[in-house]
Amino acid sequence: MCIRERRHILIPPEKAYGIQGLSQYVPAHATLSFHLELVHMRRPAFRAEILKKGSSCFQNVTTGDEITMQFSAHGLTEAGKLVLIDKNEDGKPWGPFVFDEDADLIKGLHIGISGMCVGEKKRLTIPPELAWGQEGIQDYVMPNATVLFLLELITLKRPSLLQHAVMEAKEL
Numbered sequence: 001m002c003i004r005e006r007r008h009i010l011i012p013p014e015k016a017y018g019i020q021g022l023s024q025y026v027p028a029h030a031t032l033s034f035h036l037e038l039v040h041m042r043r044p045a046f047r048a049e050i051l052k053k054g055s056s057c058f059q060n061v062t063t064g065d066e067i068t069m070q071f072s073a074h075g076l077t078e079a080g081k082l083v084l085i086d087k088n089e090d091g092k093p094w095g096p097f098v099f100d101e102d103a104d105l106i107k108g109l110h111i112g113i114s115g116m117c118v119g120e121k122k123r124l125t126i127p128p129e130l131a132w133g134q135e136g137i138q139d140y141v142m143p144n145a146t147v148l149f150l151l152e153l154i155t156l157k158r159p160s161l162l163q164h165a166v167m168e169a170k171e172l
Helices: 107-113 161-171
Strands: 006-011 032-037 047-052 066-076 082-087 094-098 121-126 146-157
Touching (some): 107 121
Antiparallel strands (some): 006 032, 047 121, 066 082, 066 146
């Protein structure tokens, strides 16, 4: 059902209280009639589900790693419908990109990608406050959309200690 949608539901006696009824409230052999209107839906909280563990997990994604991923993103609209937002083009991986605070990622993706292993597949349910919030993205992501991501970490390259020292020196 969608918000503000109304339905009339009839439940025959054999699917309800049958020959017993429900004491003084529902007589025996009664057909139940319900008039419903959906007035509110609770938004899902952030959730990360591991669908497949990585084959060898000797390194987990951390800040500064260069990563490549497969992904698809779906938005959950106000009406509760799931729509495709984005996915890898022609099966080409997303990346490589450096996983850090400067990466152009929503907060929910930062949380969900952190700690992943190569080969690991995850499903992320990201509520609006960790995605694009009340504004959404015009013609792309609805306002207040909960976003579902399916992710697979393809590659992870960790910079050497020398590369870290050079990057830190550039920041000074």
